[in-house]
Amino acid sequence: MGLQKESQFRATGGNGSEANSAEVGHQHIEELNDDRAIGDWKSRFCGAAWRQIIAELLYLVVLLSLGTLALLDAAIAPALPHEGGNAYVSTLLGIKINPDALKWIALWVAGLLGGTVFALKWLYHSVGKGLWNRDRILWRLIVPFNSATVSIFTGFLFSSGAVPFLKNEALDTPLMTLAFGFIFGYFSDNILAALQNLAQKIFGTLGQSD
Template structure:
């Protein structure tokens, strides 16, 4: 790559400070990606930014509604519902940040590929749902055997069963093959 800046690169300093070069030569700044890939990368970036803005807007709007209900003494939603909502919001934000971080790391290191798009799109939503159900599970006091089954405990157990259903069905198939296998 052509050096367009007259100042030479200090290769020793780069090596000493362990500057991430992503395997590039000094002043090699142009993208490795063609126009089509850059368009896809830009779409993913915009998707994550729009999702982040939408989540922030929803959080602010719900927060204002909650505050106005509290001030007017018309507190309609329970504190558990608020807690579940903000668990979902927090989990979704965590997923957005994680997907965004993954996006810029893969682009910078030259490993971005279109096949991971679905993963980057679904990660924020799955993170939000996972956070919501983890909070439901913990607030259900699921590990207290003395407590009767509440809506929260049923929902939490249902989530765990749903999440691990593929594994559970696989294990049940293994057991069925052992117990019901035809003898020779």
């Protein structure tokens, strides 16, 4: 009898952890099935909605493909001697790009890719959970380019030395430039929110009395 009680005690972790684990597991299953009942496979959206969803998906996939193609072009581009380093000749455009310009172009493209991946993630999340609506199309059209712009100007901010915890040389290597550019683009909303909070602390808010 004592052994049976001890085994039950261990099974529950001594504090009801079995029930807690079951509850957490149930919540995890609900998250995976998009709050649908088992066997509920029908789409929430009509044909007109799906046409726009597919159009948004194709737009983002094209941007993702073009950005990836631009990175591949830079990777295979031949290098030519140039003052201060090697210049690169784009195999797609046939133009010569100096190293300084290439760094900022790479940062912009990486930011575009980060914003595109972010928009793609929210597209399939919103469709799966039934949160998609037609008015979000402007958000999906603008976010990749907004992210690219935030990425390059955040790079300017870091390279200027205005951010004390990051060295000016952080963007000097191609891999670091691409990595930071993608992160800046993916989290562009967070960067803009942080800048807004900083501006409010420094300059105050509209309508604030002197």
